Amino acid sequence: MVLPVNNPTKSYWIEAAESPLRDFRSTVDLPKETDVVIVGSGYTGATTAYWLHKYTANNGSTPPHMLMLEARDICGGATGRNGGQLRPHAYSRYPAWSSRFGADGAHTLIKHEMAHLPAFRDLLSEEGITEEVCFKLGETFDAAMTEEAWTRLKTAYEDMKNDHGENGDVIRDCRLIEDPIAAEEFTQMKGCLGAVVHPAGQVWPYKLIHALLRIVLNAGNLNLQAHTPVMNVSERDASGWITVKTSRGDVRTKAVVHATNRWASHLLPDFDNLIFAGRGSLAAIKAPEGFIKHTGAQHWDSVVNNYHVQIPAPYNTIIVGGARQLLVHDPRSYLRNDSEDKQFDGVPEFYQSWPASDIVGWKGEDPAELGKRVSEGGCWTGITSSSIDAFPFVGAVPDHTGHFVAAGFSGHGMPRILLSAAHITPLILQFLKITFTPPALVAPYPLLPGPFHATAERIKKLQKLDATEVFEKTVKADLESARKSFCNDARSRPRSDQA
Ligand SMILES: Cc1cc2nc3c(=O)[nH]c(=O)nc-3n(C[C@H](O)[C@H](O)[C@H](O)COP(=O)(O)OP(=O)(O)OC[C@H]3O[C@@H](n4cnc5c(N)ncnc54)[C@H](O)[C@@H]3O)c2cc1C
Secondary structure, three states: OOOOOOOOOOOHHHHHHHOOOOOEEEEOOOOOOEEEEEEEHHHHHHHHHHHHHHHHOOOOOOOOEEEEEEOOOOOOOOOOOOOOOOOOOOOOOOOHHHHHHHHHHHHHHHHHHHHHHHHHHHHHHHHHHOOOOOOOOEEEEEEEOOHHHHHHHHHHHHHHHHHHOOOOHHHHHHHEEHHHHHHHHHEEEEEEEEEEEEEEEEHHHHHHHHHHHHHHHHOOOOEOOOOEEEEEEHHHHHHHEEEEEEOOEEEEEEEEEOOOOHHHHHHHHHHHOOOEEEEEEEEEEOOOOOOOOOOOOOEEOOOOOEEOOOOOOOOOOEEOOOOHHHHHHHHOHHOOOOOOOOOOOOOHHHHHHHHHEEEEEOOOOOOOOOOOHHHOOOOEEEEEEOOOOOOOOOEEOOOOOOEEEEEEOOOOOOOOOHHHHHHHHHHHHHHOOOOOOOOOOOOOOOEEEEEEEEEEHHHHHHHHHHHHHHHHHHHHHHHHHHHOOOOOOOOOOHHHOOO
């Protein structure tokens, strides 16, 4: 049982956005009664509210009254602290997914992620917020920094090509750059041996969520409440009401959406053994305008990577995350770790050294200047929700009538959540007996792949797994990476060793 800490490190995305909705409360007091309480104001909560609005906007029925309760400031969780990459797993998970779900199952999962690119483009264009939320489509890369990484990336690509053919609809989107000189030129990553390239997007996630919430607030059926942690949610009583207990009083509601990510198990103990914390870190680095041509990631092995994106003018900062060469020496500092109120030792300096050591032709300072001081949002930590079977839990919560969930996106929510939220929306409206019409924006897309469904069978099976054993295995694998040479150069040794 754990709630979000109330003094997390400051994130550049939140501080630089200066949003008027940051501490917003629609009303001084909470309403006594509503149709739907959405717990959590991140990407999941906001897109669920948005779809509830869109599905009911044009069909003459009364839209549901929504109350969104957020423990922190609005969008103060993972969505306000992430990497900004809308980067589908276009091929890289193919071996793992095809061995679990077969070639067609893996294909369905990839198609779902890729569908988020046009779905984002069309939604943002329809709402006229593309520029406001700094959205761009383009190409991204996985850069192999070692032979080990190159073999792994190429094998994933080749496996997919072998199963689906040269012209398969997902493989057509991906390409290999095998010549190291061409790979270095494309990726701008020094010493890159080769790269796999595919379509992706980038966005300012916090601005996106605040824009969507503004749209739903303007439509008039959302009551939004910052700094209101939910302590407990009851089962549905005989009259059909669920009681939501908050630090500011109780609310009764007909339905509850748990959009609480890593913290889902606080209100739904069934998820105790299913969703865990993972602590990540990022920094914002000042850079010349348009310096980074493509979003991307560097890979040394399956554990050690960095990823980055550059925000457009007037901000221009590079957001870089990972720092695994350094962190991997102490896996317990990030695996199942909730210390979002603390920086990692030595990580701000690691990120400041990164542009000059890793980017071809870096024209900025060395060490690089942060976009803000460390304590003001220049470097921050954030909590990902790590699902025990690597897939999120989406749907009506089994055995808890009136409760719906979308959580456990495992550090990779951007190309998964928009359409997952569109999947639970009709379930909620059917439950409330409100008629609806799916908007044209979702019509072309597959909403939810099989492994995402929060079925009773899946939950029961996973509850029986030995989560400690899974954790210890991961710690062991990460410590194996820590022994490799790329984790033992001057910048990667733990600071305690350097004293
Ligand atoms: C460091 C980091 C980097 C990442 N980088 C990327 C990336 O580049 N690309 C990508 O695809 N994904 C990335 N992710 C993952 C992505 O950010 C998440 O999958 C996504 O933001 C999850 O959205 P969410 O709304 O489910 O969760 P959150 O944004 O965490 O929202 C949940 C909200 O619920 C609130 N809450 C929880 N419990 C309660 C309660 N009891 N009462 C009231 N409120 C409550 C929390 O305060 C929080 O605001 C990253 C995550 C992190 C932490």
